[in-house]
Amino acid sequence: MKKVTLTIDGKKVEAQEGEILLWVALDNGIYIPNLCALREREQPYAGCRLCFVEIEGYPEPVTACTEPVKEGMIVKTQTEEVQKLQKTAAELILSTHHIDCGHCKKNKKCELQKIARHLKIKLKPKRLRLISKDLPVDDSHPLFTYDPNKCVLCGKCVWVCKEKQGVGTLNFAYRGFEMVVTTFNKLPLGEVQCNQCGSCVEVCPVGALLLKESHP
Numbered sequence: 718m719k720k721v722t723l724t725i726d727g728k729k730v731e732a733q734e735g736e737i738l739l740w741v742a743l744d745n746g747i748y749i750p751n752l753c754a755l756r757e758r759e760q761p762y763a764g765c766r767l768c769f770v771e772i773e774g775y776p777e778p779v780t781a782c783t784e785p786v787k788e789g790m791i792v793k794t795q796t797e798e799v800q801k802l803q804k805t806a807a808e809l810i811l812s813t814h815h816i817d818c819g820h821c822k823k824n825k826k827c828e829l830q831k832i833a834r835h836l837k838i839k840l841k842p843k844r845l846r847l848i849s850k851d852l853p854v855d856d857s858h859p860l861f862t863y864d865p866n867k868c869v870l871c872g873k874c875v876w877v878c879k880e881k882q883g884v885g886t887l888n889f890a891y892r893g894f895e896m897v898v899t900t901f902n903k904l905p906l907g908e909v910q911c912n913q914c915g916s917c918v919e920v921c922p923v924g925a926l927l928l929k930e931s932h933p
């Protein structure tokens with residue numbers, strides 16, 4: 718594969734032609750907010766809409782997780798337009814996220830906290846009405862708990878369970894505000910097929926899927 722040179726926020730970086738811009742930026746110490754991207758995933762999900770960047774010559778901002786790099790690309794990750802898009806996406810996610818950081822096992826390791834810090838927004842955004850989903854926490858699995866009220870619908874657990882582990886225990890159900898990650902027929906996790914690999918917990922960027930206390 719051909720090597721290319723591009724510029725991100727004024728920094729010249731080298732990459733293989735066709736590499737995904739998000740990973741090139743992150744690997745070079747340039748943070749772009751992201752929740753749904755997985756390196757192993759060939760077809761990016763691009764559902765969280767957090768990773769917008771501007772590329773010189775492009776008519777509008779694009780998502781860095783779907784953009785292959787090219788020779789001479791000039792990328793900006795901090796323009797006013799980009800920040801506006803990223804903040805709106807983050808605030809929409811936060812408006813339905815059950816904020817209880819003080820009691821959450823993921824506190825200080827949560828990707829949503831990192832994104833809010835990076836974008837200088839509050840975890841409880843004032844601009845939008847906070848909507849509580851009030852869904853029951855599933856504690857039925859021997860290995861982990863699942864709190865759908867903290868789920869950010871990034872789809873990482875769904876993808877690893879199906880595509881990597883070949884199980885498909887978790888999936889999306891419903892649409893719009895009602896959308897949730899759940900099991901077939903919404904059965905408790907303790908009652909469905911699961912190989913107990915823990916991959917879903919590993920990829921969860923927030924505190925939705927957490928190992929139980931006996932599994933630190």
Ligand code: FES
Pocket residue numbers: 750751752753754762763764765766767768780781782783
């Ligand atoms: S990381 Fe690009 S849209 Fe989610």
